[in-house]
Structures are given as structure tokens and as C-alpha cells.
Amino acid sequence: MKLIVQPNDGIAPVLSAIKAAKKSVEIVIFRFDRREIEAVLKLAVERRVHVHALIAYANRGGEQNLRRLEMRFLDAGMTVARTAGDLIRYHDKFLLIDRTVLYVLSFNYTALDIDHSRGFGIITKNRKFVQEAIKLFEADTRRRPYTPGFNQFIVSPLNARKELGAFLRKARKQLLIYDPKISDPEMLKILHERAKAGVEIKIIGRLGKNPNGLHSEKLTKMRLHTRTIIRDGAQAFIGSQSLRKAELDSRREVGVIVREEKVIRGLIETFKSDWATTEGSVSKDAAATPMAAANEAALKKTVKVIAKELPPIATTVKRALKKIVAKAGPEVLADGKVKDVMKKVVKKAVKQAVNEIVEQADSTS
Secondary structure (H helix, E strand, O other): OEEEEEOOOOOHHHHHHHHHOOOEEEEEEOOEOOHHHHHHHHHHHHOOOEEEEEEOOOOOOOHHHHHHHHHHHHHOOOEEEEOOOOOOEEOOOEEEEOOOEEEEEOOOEOHHHHHHEEEEEEEEOOHHHHHHHHHHHHHHHOOOOOOOOOOOEEEEOOOHHHHHHHHHHOOOOEEEEEEEEEOOHHHHHHHHHHHHOOOEEEEEEEEOOOOOOOOEEOOOOOEEOOEEEEEOOOEEEEEOOOOOHHHHHOEEEEEEEEOOHHHHHHHHHHHHHHHHOOOOOOOHHHHHOHHHHHHHHHHHHHHHHHHHHHHHHHHHHHHHHHHHHHHHOHHHHHOHHHHHHHHHHHHHHHHHHHHHHHHHHHOOO
8 A cells, every 4th residue: 555645746656557557447537637647548548458437527617628528538539437416526536457456536637736735645456445446436437326335435425424423433642634624513523522532633724613622724835635534643534525514425525544554654744744834823924935925916816806896796785775765765774773784784695605605615626
């Protein structure tokens, strides 16, 4: 068993895997923009390797790219299947080589994920993991039901809540967690109970509402994309599902629980290095870092967009006020209580819109 660490290892492990294939390559794709991977897949077909791609039916903002990818793959002689529409997302990422080697990835086949984000992958020949991945691939390509057969192979929405809940509950000393957003009430409750029992909990990422005294730190030196939990320095979960309700109960997500000593050691070393840059608060000179500069540029861009779009919002508010005046008379606006109510309504509407957009963004990573 081997560990892939992104962005350290880059695209090389994926390219090497496909180049080494003798009989078959089975690949599950959610996002894809790496032409190098596409090129080696085409070369594999030319070597008479059977390439079978399962491509997500949708991802936020990228459906046209997925459909174009399908056509290019078909033109190259690959077998292409599209995921079903029964779940809100098919967000899993894994790769099977010759049905003997399995790559379970927390990162997409994109430049953003591979070159600029913290991500992990597991390479394993463990027969149980490989057989479960084959079974899942066949079920999803044929749009048939899948029944989990190995509790260390975690598949949402089928066994993820049960197995990840049990994994957290067994912590006795420490939990080191990477997660873009932990918001599932049950999982937050378990973490709170473990913290009360004296378990040290360190979280790199974000916490949702009602964190029950838990604390998280932001990864500042790069984008965070992986979902990883290291328990008591002896076992780890690596996968595509955050501890969020949608990713546990409504989406196809895949992960594995492993105990390989070298893998765990590599994960712990990476976590410690990342934690050292986030613990406490961001340093005062953070504004000089590339990440901070990028955030500042993004903020300025956001302000411009908001300023541009506010006039239509103002127009909508004016229309609503005109209707009120038409029905109740102009004197209604002189009532201080009415003014206060209008301010609260507008504020609430804006807050709700922001929350909805944030939730949409969180659910599409």
C-alpha cells in the first residue's frame, strides 16, 4: 500500500498507473481537465488496453466539459458510461488497473486539485478493496444496486454514516482531521463526546453551525480539498466524503479505512506540517503570502460584482415599497416600526441568499 500526497507527488502516479496497464483501465471521473491523462488513456487504447470510463452526469458549472470529454473518449475508442441521476452527485474518484491495483483518490483529475490543493490518494493491491471497487464500478456503470461487502470500503450513501460514525467513536487519544466543512449534527455530536472524553481533536478545515466547543484551523498555504481522518496514530480514513449530511446520505462518495504503518506515518507528518502553519491565528505578515494576495484580489472582485448587481436589488425593493404605499397610503412610511421591519426583511433576504450560495458551493467540490 502506498500514499499519494498532493501537490507534492503531482500527476506522475496517475500517468504511471495508466502506462503500466496491460489489460484494462477503469476510471471514475467527476472533474477532468488534464490532457496528459487523456493522452495516456488514448495510448492505452492503441496498446489494446480496454479503457472504460464512468463519467459523472453533472458537476456544477462543468456539464458541457463532461459531455465533450465523453465524445473525445468515444472517438478514441474508449468505452464510456454516464452515472445515473438518482443521487444529487456522483463525486467519487477511483482508478482500477488490470483489476488488480486500486487507486482511491480524494482529488479530481484537474490542475487545481493536483497542483494547488492538499489531497491524498491510496494505492493498494488488497484483494478485498479491489473486489469491492470492481463491484461498485460494475453496479454504477450498469445502473444497478450496490451492496457493501467490506466495512473498510466506505461508500455513500450506503455505509458511510454507520462506518465513519463507528470510526470516530473508537478514538481514545487523538483525531487529526482534514475536512473542508464538518456540519452533520450526528458527527459533530460524536466529536464533541470524544472531546469530553479527553480525546485530542485537531481539525484543519471548517465547522458548521453549533460546533459544540470544537475548534478548527484554516489551511492557509494552499487550497484544502482532501477529506481525511487519522485516528490514534494507527488508522486513517481517506476519501471523497466530508462529514456533511449531503455527502453521507445523498451523494456517491468513496473512501477507505487503512492501517498501513508507512501510510499513517506519511499522513501524520503532512498533517503536522500543515498544522504548524495554521495553529493559533494567521501571522501578521500573512498579507505578503501568495494565498493572502489571491484572497485580497478575490475580495476586490467580489465587491465589484456586488456593486454592479445591487441596482436591480434596489429596484426590487422600490417596487415592493410602491405596492405598500398604493395599498396603505404614503403615511405608512412615516411609521418608524414599518421602516425597521423593512430593514430586517431586506437584511434577512440578503443573508439567506448568501447562505444558499455558500451551501451550493460547498456541495460541488
